[in-house]
Amino acid sequence: MRFVDSHCHLDRIDLEKEGMSFAAMMEKAKQNSVEHFLCVAISMDQFPEMVKKAQAYENVSFSCGVHPLHVDEDKQFTLDDLPKLASDDKVVAIGETGLDYYYSKDSIAAQQASFARHIEVGNELNKPIIVHTRDAREDTIAIMRENNAEKCRGVLHCFTESWEMAKQAMDQNFFISISGIVTFKNAVELQDVVRKMPLDRLLIETDSPYLAPVPFRGKQNQPAYVKHVAEFIAELKGVSLEKVAEQTTANFQDLFSHASV
Template identity: 40%
Template sequence: MLFDTHTHLDAIQFDEDREETITRALENGVTRMINIGFNRETIPTTMKLAEAHEFIYAAVGWHPQDAITMREGDLDWIAELCAHEKVVAIGEIGLDYYWDTSPKDVQHKVFRDQIGLARSLGMPICIHNRDAHEDVVRILREEKASEIGGVMHSFSGSWEIAKMCLDMGFHLSFGGPITFKNAKQPKEVLAQTPMDRLLIETDSPYLTPHPYRGKRNESAHVRLVAEAAAEIKGMSFEEIAEITTKNALERFGIR
């Protein structure tokens, strides 16, 4: 039993073989997946996937790269979707200082607004953080995100940042980079992450793990992430699979 807690199966990269990709994931022991709807285009396609497959759940929110496109009424739209039985989180939301697509002040407002919505609804949040560690932690603290917690998606920060996130009740999720030969920091952070706060993901079609790096990623490859996590933790693959699946079910309130 494996749980891919962050994937983008509705991406155009899967347009030619989406159902075959989903089948491969099931054949590799992936029993549940969370697809991420992060803007005006991908929220509807994410909901369609979740409604079509019993084992696919949805997270909906507004990505920081797309923050500038958020309009009046979009927050209400997200709130309405959160009442759907397949929606388990608000996300991915956060800050992205790598891609210069939305001004920082706009990103901050959209981030804060969505944390506020999540708090009002009692929903966990899925955090996207690229080159913005200090501001992400500061805003999470200021907006009292510890009241709801959530997931630090594809965690890439230091152990110091990780401890701050753990102290606020967040889980740390790791993907393909922990399989990379020279990815020292994520491996060190994973090694110190408490077992009850550990999650795994693919972020497919991105961040493809070794030995498929450079090719399209897919949910079936979360098995490679689990194998790498097991090696880092000095545990068996079966133990990692069981624990991370249990953590995901509890974190997202899935029975």
């Protein structure tokens, strides 16, 4: 049995707070059957340092892009540099990109333009996009449609939206990724979505260092805990943990075909 953490920010985990080294964190993940990691960029300025921190590990893949809450913050690089940076062999995805109207309504136009550009680069490089969406359901789906996101495919990560949005995304050949939020008692709507979701369209993630699942809620998250997300999904769907591990790993391999899993 093996798991893939399909979305984590290894460079943002406070290892000193955990009292462990990077190697120890990776070993703990291995002991919990986590065998591959997709380390996700939130800005292009931070991208080189992110890669440097984890590049020694063959089981770590990377994305390259600009989080919607960080648009217009990069000084060293611009979106014009995205195709070149994302052409690296270890970069298997574009993003994370998307729309966040919950935390930032001041940058909506810039977010939308950045999102469209990320999809364009995904299509150009034939690499899937990683989409962050919050309080922007209609615009997210609309921009995906308008820019032919079904061509490069992708994933709505850390999904907390409606079943209707999940269906619309799947209609565009997208996957849905579930984080530790699904284990929270108040995540009733999300749990219902997961029950309805076909297993062959699901991914699992930690979004480390954020959103640690029960029983670690409130603490710093890390890749080892993705197993707890899988266990909860297995219980919700009435299938074995082995089945969830097998299918979500296969789904990751299908979507992120450039990754060596």
